[in-house]
Amino acid sequence: MKDFRTSVIVVWIFSIGFAQAQEIAIVSSVSSIDDGNVVSNTYDNNLNTRWSALGDGEWAQWDLGSFQNFNELRIAFYLGNTRTSTFDIQVSADGSNWTLVQTGLVSSGTTLDLQSFVVPNQNTRYIRYIGHGNSSNTWNSITEIEIINNIVADTQAPTAAILSGTVQSQTTADLSWSGATDDVGVTGYNIFKDGTLDGTLGNVSTYQVTGLTASTTYDFTVTTLDAAANESVASNTVSVTTDSSGSSGGSTVWAESSGDISYTTGNVGIGTNTIPTDYRLAVSGKIISEELKVQLQATWPDYVFKEGYDLPSLDEVQQHITEKGHLPNIPTAKVVMEHGIEVGEMHRLLLEKIEELTLYTLEQNIQIKQLNTKVLKQQQKLEQLMNSLSEE
Ligand SMILES: [Ca+2]
Ligand SMILES: [Ca+2]
Incomplete structure (x- = not known):
């Protein structure tokens, strides 16, 4: 120059x-x-x-x-x-x-x-x-x-991120981080596994480390980069131990296929480790869902309307209630207290009662019609009698 x-x-x-x-x-x-x-x-x-x-x-x-x-x-x-x-x-x-x-x-x-x-x-x-x-x-x-x-000229390195990590399986771990800043702008991150560069990323905040070995502890750190290739000091170290390859404990007892997980070895308890005999799932607490479908093995009570159904008379029902204090076939308060309600079976019994009630109502409707006819005839006779008396 x-x-x-x-x-x-x-x-x-x-x-x-x-x-x-x-x-x-x-x-x-x-x-x-x-x-x-x-x-x-x-x-x-x-x-x-x-x-x-x-x-x-x-x-x-x-x-x-x-x-x-x-x-x-x-x-x-x-x-x-x-x-x-x-x-x-x-x-x-x-x-x-x-x-x-x-x-x-x-x-x-x-x-x-x-x-x-x-x-x-x-x-x-x-x-x-x-x-x-x-x-x-x-x-x-x-x-x-x-x-x-x-x-x-950007000569100022970014600040380090705060790193956290979770195990996902025997061979993967998920890392996430936040909080890094730069005077010009953060443009990327370097991920280190046991001090060795595992990947250079753009300006993202999560990373899944793959290809890990089961039952092994890894130390991860992340550094922050800017456009001028300035690099921050390392973040905090996160130690992650991958799942064991055995069949006991952790997520390895679940089988995974196309996003579904399944467990076929035994029964499942949530909030409890007491699972009653013959039950697949025991929950200590409430269950909420948008729909509950119960598929009954027992017959749905259409049989009430079938010919030959032994519909008890109202007198018999009255007698049952007087003697036992509850409807025929319906569990007592004591039984419900001790054994709970089986949703499907209880719906079957309630429908049985509703159908029986319908039969009683239909029968009463016939009797009312017959009474009406009888009253009408009697009224006609009464009027005839009154007319004959007044003409004399
Ligand atoms: Ca010149
Ligand atoms: Ca900078």
């Missing part, structure tokens, strides 16, 4: 603050035309050499050799302290297809030194200057160009 540029660079660094500038090397160049002042003069670090081309729309083009990031062009103009130059900037990934980045840019007209033109962030290979002449004539003449990448 020659002395004449020093003042420009110093001013620029102070104005940007913590940013740092990186000049991208130009590998080759080409132009639409020149007058003998060739385009390679624009990156020879000499303000006394230039590219010059006469005419609106003539262009100079530079190749960075590969895709590069940049967001600033610094250009010095021939006679740049006495006239302003107008131009557009295009970029291209392949040297054939061009994208307009800036149009109608105008130099200051006050300096022979490099002037800064900030452009939107680019990641591309070719840059083209399209000249539209200057304030005096249609010559396009530039003495130097620099392609600059301004990178925001």
